[in-house]
Amino acid sequence: xxxxxxxxxxxxxxxxxxxxxxxxxxxxxxxxxxxxxxxxxxxxxxxxxxxxxxxxxxxxxxxxxxxxxxxxxxxxxxxxxxxxxxxxxxxxxxxxxxxxxxxxxxxxxxxxxxxxxxxxxxxxxxxxxxxxxxxxxxxxxxxxxxxxxxxxxxxxxxxxxxxxxxxxxxxxxxxxxxxxxxxxxxxxxxxxxxxxxxxxxxxxxxxxxxxxxxxxxxxxxxxxxxxxxxxxxxxxxxxxxxxxxxxxxxxxx
Amino acid sequence: xxxxxxxxxxxxxxxxxxxxxxxxxxxxxxxxxxxxxxxxxxxxxxxxxxxxxxxxxxxxxxxxxxxxxxxxxxxxxxxxxxxxxxxxxxxxxxxxxxxxxxxxxxxxxxxxxxxxxxxxx
Amino acid sequence: xxxxxxxxxxxxxxxxxxxxxxxxxxxxxxxxxxxxxxxxxxxxxxxxxxxxxxxxxxxxxxxxxxxxxxxxxxxxxxx
Numbered sequence: 001x002x003x004x005x006x007x008x009x010x011x012x013x014x015x016x017x018x019x020x021x022x023x024x025x026x027x028x029x030x031x032x033x034x035x036x037x038x039x040x041x042x043x044x045x046x047x048x049x050x051x052x053x054x055x056x057x058x059x060x061x062x063x064x065x066x067x068x069x070x071x072x073x074x075x076x077x078x079x080x081x082x083x084x085x086x087x088x089x090x091x092x093x094x095x096x097x098x099x100x101x102x103x104x105x106x107x108x109x110x111x112x113x114x115x116x117x118x119x120x121x122x123x124x125x126x127x128x129x130x131x132x133x134x135x136x137x138x139x140x141x142x143x144x145x146x147x148x149x150x151x152x153x154x155x156x157x158x159x160x161x162x163x164x165x166x167x168x169x170x171x172x173x174x175x176x177x178x179x180x181x182x183x184x185x186x187x188x189x190x191x192x193x194x195x196x197x198x199x200x201x202x203x204x205x206x207x208x209x210x211x212x213x214x215x216x217x218x219x220x221x222x223x224x225x226x227x228x229x230x231x232x233x234x235x236x237x238x239x240x241x242x243x244x245x246x247x248x249x250x251x252x253x
Numbered sequence: 254x255x256x257x258x259x260x261x262x263x264x265x266x267x268x269x270x271x272x273x274x275x276x277x278x279x280x281x282x283x284x285x286x287x288x289x290x291x292x293x294x295x296x297x298x299x300x301x302x303x304x305x306x307x308x309x310x311x312x313x314x315x316x317x318x319x320x321x322x323x324x325x326x327x328x329x330x331x332x333x334x335x336x337x338x339x340x341x342x343x344x345x346x347x348x349x350x351x352x353x354x355x356x357x358x359x360x361x362x363x364x365x366x367x368x369x370x371x372x373x374x
Numbered sequence: 375x376x377x378x379x380x381x382x383x384x385x386x387x388x389x390x391x392x393x394x395x396x397x398x399x400x401x402x403x404x405x406x407x408x409x410x411x412x413x414x415x416x417x418x419x420x421x422x423x424x425x426x427x428x429x430x431x432x433x434x435x436x437x438x439x440x441x442x443x444x445x446x447x448x449x450x451x452x453x
Binding site: 004005007008009011012015016019020023034036037038039040042045046047050051052053061062063064065075076077078081082086089090093096097100101103104107108152153155157161219220239242243246249250253 | 259260261263264268269271272275276279280304305306307308309313314315316317318320321322323324326327328329330331333334335337338340341342344345346348349351352353355356
C-alpha cells in the first residue's frame with residue numbers, strides 16, 4: 001500500500017459516490033429518471049418519432065412489406081438513425097476514424113519499408129491452407145452484413161470489421177503477402193468522396209445536407225430506403241479499408 | 254434479492270467496471286496495462302448507455318415478418334446508434350495510442366512509466 | 375434470466391480485475407478480450423443485436439489482435 005494506491009482508492013470511492021447519488025435522485029416532474037432500469041419512457045422520447053418514421057410528416061402505422069414512401073424506408077430503425085436521421089454524426093465519426101488512421105501512419109512511418117516480420121518464424125501449413133478456404137468466406141460474410149444492413153441486424157461497421165479480420169488472417173498466414181497501399185488509398189478516397197457528394201446532391205435537390213432524395217419504396221424490400229443502403233455501402237468500404245490499413249501499419253512498424 | 258438484482262445489476266455492474274478501469278489507469282506502471290484499463294472504461298460506458306434505453310419486455314427495434322408493424326414495444330434505438338459509432342472510434346483511438354507506445358519503446362527501450370523521463374509522477 | 379445475467383456481470387467484473395492484476399501481459403490481454411465478449415452477450419440481452427455484433431467483431435476480435443501485435447513489437451517487456 002503505497003501513496004499512489006491510497007490516492008487511487010480515495011479517487012474511485014469519491015467518484016463512485018458521485019455517480020451513485022446521480023442514480024439515487026428522485027426525479028421531479030419533467031426530469032429524466034436514472035434509477036428505474038427497464039422503464040424507459042419511449043413515448044415521450046425522440047425515439048418514438050424515429051420508430052414511427054414521422055419526424056416531418058403525420059403519424060401513420062408502418063406495416064411490414066406494405067407501407068410505401070415513408071421518410072426512411074429501412075426496416076432496421078438503428079440503421080435509419082445512423083445513415084439517415086443522424087448521418088451528419090456518422091460523417092464526423094468517419095472523419096475521426098480517418099484522422100486516427102492517418103496519424104498512425106504518420107507516427108509509424110518508416111523509410112526502410114521493413115517487411116512484415118510478425119510472429120511466425122516459418123509458414124505454418126494449417127494456418128496457410130485453412131486461411132485459403134476461410135478468406136473468401138469471410139469476405140462474403142462481411143459483404144452480406146454490409147448489404148443487408150438496412151433489413152437485418154448488422155451494417156457497415158460490423159461488416160467492415162469482418163473484412164478487416166479477413167485481411168488480418170491473410171497477413172498472418174504468409175510473410176510474402178503484401179497489400180498494395182495505393183489501391184487501398186484509392187478505394188478509401190472514392191468512398192469518402194461519394195459519401196460527401198451524396199450529401200451535397202441532397203443539399204442541391206431538396207435543400208438540406210444528406211436528405212433522402214430517392215424514392216424510399218416499400219419497407220423491408222432489398223431495394224428500399226432511398227439513399228440509406230448506398231451510404232451504408234460507402235461507409236462499409238471506408239471502415240474496412242481503414243481498419244485494414246491500421247493493422248497493416250502496426251504489423252510493419 | 255431478485256428484485257434488487259434486476260434493478261441494479263446492469264447499472265451497478267457497468268459503473269463498477271468504469272471504476273475498475275480508472276483504478277488500473279492510475280495505479281499500473283506498464284503502459285500496455287494502462288491502455289487495457291482505458292479499454293475497460295470504454296466497455297463499461299457503452300454498457301451503461303445501452304442499458305439506459307432498455308424497456309422491460311421490449312424487443313429489438315427491427316421490423317420483421319413476425320414483428321410486422323410499429324405498435325410493438327421497441328427498446329430505445331438512439332443509444333444503440335450512438336454506441337455503435339463509439340465502439341469503432343474506440344478501436345481506432347486505441348490503435349493510435351498503441352502506435353505511440355511502439356515508438357516510445359523504440360526510444361527508451363522500456364515500457365515502465367517510472368523509468369521514462371516525462372511520464373514519471 | 376435475472377440470475378443468469380447477474381452471474382455474467384459478476385464474471386465480467388472478475389475478468390476486469392484479473393486483467394489488471396495478472397503478471398504476464400498475454401494473460402491480461404486475453405482477460406480484457408473476455409470482458410468484451412461478455413459485454414457482447416449483455417448487449418444481446420438488452421435487445422441491441424447491432425451493438426452486440428459490433429462489440430463481438432471489433433472489441434473481441436480486432437482490439438485483442440492489435441494489443442497482441444503491440445506486445446510482440448515491444449518484446450513483452452514490463453512487469
